[in-house]
Amino acid sequence: MRIKYLAVVLSLLYSFAGFSQQTNSIPVTVNFVDVHQCITGFGVSGGNSSASNFKKLTPDRQKYICDLLFNIENGIGLSMVRNELYWTIEPSAGIWDWTKDNDQIWLMNEAKKRGVDYFWSATWSMPAWMKDNDTIKHGGHLKLEHYQNYADYLSKYVQEYKKRFDLDIKAVSITNEPALSTGYQSCQWNGAQLRNFIKNNMGPTFKRDGLQAKILMPESHVSTNLPLEADSTMNDPIARDYVSILGWHQYNQSYDGKNPFFPPSTPIAAYKPAKTYNKEIWQTEVSFIGGKPDSIINWGLGTSLLIHNAMAEAEVNAWVWWVPLNSWNDNEGLADISGDKYIVTKRLYCFGNWSKFIRPGYFMVGTAYQPAPNVYVSAFKNPKTKDFVVVLTNNNPDAKTVSLSFVGLKSKSLTPWVTSANKNLMAQPVIKGNKNVFSISLEGSSVTTLVGKGK
Numbered sequence: 001m002r003i004k005y006l007a008v009v010l011s012l013l014y015s016f017a018g019f020s021q022q023t024n025s026i027p028v029t030v031n032f033v034d035v036h037q038c039i040t041g042f043g044v045s046g047g048n049s050s051a052s053n054f055k056k057l058t059p060d061r062q063k064y065i066c067d068l069l070f071n072i073e074n075g076i077g078l079s080m081v082r083n084e085l086y087w088t089i090e091p092s093a094g095i096w097d098w099t100k101d102n103d104q105i106w107l108m109n110e111a112k113k114r115g116v117d118y119f120w121s122a123t124w125s126m127p128a129w130m131k132d133n134d135t136i137k138h139g140g141h142l143k144l145e146h147y148q149n150y151a152d153y154l155s156k157y158v159q160e161y162k163k164r165f166d167l168d169i170k171a172v173s174i175t176n177e178p179a180l181s182t183g184y185q186s187c188q189w190n191g192a193q194l195r196n197f198i199k200n201n202m203g204p205t206f207k208r209d210g211l212q213a214k215i216l217m218p219e220s221h222v223s224t225n226l227p228l229e230a231d232s233t234m235n236d237p238i239a240r241d242y243v244s245i246l247g248w249h250q251y252n253q254s255y256d257g258k259n260p261f262f263p264p265s266t267p268i269a270a271y272k273p274a275k276t277y278n279k280e281i282w283q284t285e286v287s288f289i290g291g292k293p294d295s296i297i298n299w300g301l302g303t304s305l306l307i308h309n310a311m312a313e314a315e316v317n318a319w320v321w322w323v324p325l326n327s328w329n330d331n332e333g334l335a336d337i338s339g340d341k342y343i344v345t346k347r348l349y350c351f352g353n354w355s356k357f358i359r360p361g362y363f364m365v366g367t368a369y370q371p372a373p374n375v376y377v378s379a380f381k382n383p384k385t386k387d388f389v390v391v392l393t394n395n396n397p398d399a400k401t402v403s404l405s406f407v408g409l410k411s412k413s414l415t416p417w418v419t420s421a422n423k424n425l426m427a428q429p430v431i432k433g434n435k436n437v438f439s440i441s442l443e444g445s446s447v448t449t450l451v452g453k454g455k
Contacts, residue, residue, distance in 0.1 A: 025401045025439065026372040030379040030390060032454070033408035034366025037315040039380065040080070040280060041118050042355035044069065044334065047084025048124075048184075050323035051103040053337055054110075061342065062110075065335055068344065069324050070114035076352030076425070079360050080118035081111050082284065082320050085172070087127045087136050087185065089160075090153055098164055105165050112167075118360070121157070122173035122219060122284070124185040126150050131187065139181025139188040142197070151201035158213045171214040171245055173284070174202065177221035178229055191232035194218055195239045203242030214244035219284055222252040223314065226271045234273040245317075246271060246279050250286035250306055260288035260331065262298070263305045265376070265395075267312035267369060280317040283310045287322035293329065293336035293343055297421045297445050300346030304393045304447045307354050308376045312369050321351060349419040353447040356425065357389045357417070375400055375442070381409070386454035390414075394442040402440040409454035410436050420446035 068075040088100040125136040133140030178189040218229035233239045253263040274281040310316045326333025334348040362380045374395040381388040416428040420443045
């Protein structure tokens with residue numbers, strides 16, 4: 001996150017002037033006047049059998065996990081669901097089948113019951129009959145003669161899900177990870193192909209059919225692929241005008257192709273055309289692939305760091321974890337199941353340190369990205385109500401004290417919510433301020449969310 005000179009100067013002044021009385025206290029200033037991106041939401045994906053995993057649980061356990069994921073009162077309050085747009089809906093040209101997606105529809109409705117209203121969908125592969133390799137797997141490409149068939153297919157999906165299931169699909173992603181050819185469902189695109197499809201087919205078709213669903217692209221498998229896969233569209237004013245959201249995956253900070261790794265303490269670089277052309281930028285998929293699911297704090301801290309890295313310089317509007325409920329026993333889920341039993345990971349609660357409090361419509365505001373070694377800060381505000389949230393990740397094994405001060409907003413008290421080795425998103429006693437300065441003690445290896453009301 002860029003640091004305004006005022007915030008830097010004030011942090012130094014507070015430190016030297018004795019505002020922080022405790023030895024080794026870390027001075028942090030939050031500048032509520034320095035306003036950045038608006039938050040659209042935090043979410044998970046029901047695709048690739050994740051939604052089906054819920055059906056392996058008893059009804060009581062289904063309810064518990066759904067409450068934990070989507071209920072803002074007794075859960076982490078996720079605000080969006082990403083779906084896999086299945087190739088099964090048009091198995092052959094002109095033949096439609098709307099019966100194969102019951103589990104994702106169930107999950108969307110469970111989320112909807114708990115207040116979620118942002119549902120969006122991504123295609124891994126269109127039906128095999130549209131592709132040059134005649135299979136949904138192993139990459140391949142959409143045949144040129146089927147570009148319009150695919151645009152009609154995407155439009156019909158949005159229309160039918162509203163008509164048949166009363167589900168508003170608010171955004172549609174053309175493809176998932178367009179550079180990759182995989183042993184599971186996939187389709188490859190280059191930047192020019194994506195531009196041409198948007199410009200000549202998908203954009204005009206959505207406009208023709210009066211759809212409000214936004215177009216999302218390119219869902220690069222790593223953020224550094226954005227120039228290769230999005231520049232052609234962003235450089236074409238007609239194609240660009242049809243696109244609302246630019247998406248990418250954060251695997252370059254969580255997975256090296258063989259093993260999971262703890263994310264580096266570096267922000268993701270901004271994709272400048274997003275801001276230049278007023279497009280939302282979303283991180284749409286990430287997980288730690290590999291290892292065994294467990295409930296220790298380590299990967300929870302890693303998850304918080306991933307969010308922090310994406311929110312900083314990249315200024316993402318939305319952040320989406322991969323699967324909510326995993327059955328592959330490889331550490332990808334917020335919760336994992338084996339048989340009819342499950343384990344809830346610490347990453348779910350650390351994710352909740354963000355999603356429960358930073359609601360759609362909040363704005364990120366200026367503060368230091370890393371004010372001290374292994375201590376990270378992000379801050380947000382609701383401009384309508386003056387509610388605000390500060391998230392502090394302490395990736396040190398020992399406790400740290402932060403002296404927190406505000407610019408552009410005053411507050412008398414803060415409520416901390418802590419996830420640590422022995423706490424799962426637990427509210428702590430209220431902290432009172434002294435002349436708009438607060439002393440905050442951070443447990444070792446913890447994520448602390450401070451919730452307050454400004455004036």
